Amino acid sequence: MNNKIQIGEFLFRYRGIIPIPFIILILIFGSKPISLNFNYLPHIAIIISIIGEIIRFTVAGYAKGETSGRGSNIAADFITDYGLYSIVRNPLYIGNFLIFLGFVMYSGNILFTVLGSILFFIYYHYIVLAEENFLKTKFNDKFDTFVNQTGRFFPKHLKYTSPPYKFNFKAAVFREKDTIFIWIISFLLIDARLSGFSAPNRFKTFIFIISFLFWIIINTYKKNITDKV
Secondary structure, three states, X not given: OOHHHHHHHHHHHOOOOOHHHHHHHHHHHXXXXXXXXXXXXXXXXXXXXXXXXXXXXXXXXXXXXXXXXXXXOOOEOOOOOOEHHHOEOOHHHHHHHHHHHHHHHHHXXXXXXXXXXXXXXXXXXXXXXXXXXXXXXXXXXXXXXXXXXXXXOOOXXXXXXXXXXXXXXXXXXXXXXXXXXXXXXHHHHHHHHHOOOOOOOHHHHHHHHHHHHHHHHHHHHHHHHHHHO
16 A cells, blocks of 8 residues: 555544644743734634634535544545535535634744644645545546546636535534534633733633533533434
8 A cells, every 4th residue: 555545544543633732832832932913813813713614514514424524434425526525625624724724823823823734734635645545446437537527625616516405504513513612612722821821801701601501512412312313
């Protein structure tokens, strides 16, 4: 097996780890050693992350069959070539990148933002190679057609193909509840670090409480549904 494919398969199993070192480093160093500060930077950063989560949420709401989106092994029942996948082949990873980019930008740390973006690209480059090797092996010519028609990360066209079924909001919430909660907490932590861990204001406390309650309620509701099946 090609070494790049093996590396990609290994990184795929631990693909959720890449943000953790940057969260730790930013909590240690804050906006230093190279910082950029202007009034609208935090707002722009949050908007970028929200766009990333909207992309993830949209993908999650239209996900059907077995995919590798949540598991530790690459898997697929079919090639998804509709919805956002009709524009680019990896919309989920674009969403991941935007969430991550918004987070490191929020710190104002230029070094972590640039370095993180480069490492993110390298990390997911190998993962995508492994995924495409799997899809090519399983679907052959159908995957080749998909590759010829759709760009990996950058669109070859803007012809959107509507999904063959309705958006499943509940499924999207179930899939994304952990991601949303983790990133909200991460933003609150880095915000606290940048403010010297001073007492949080009422708005940020409110955001934390609402996010925590949302996460608990959705997890409890999902568990009840699962237990009844």
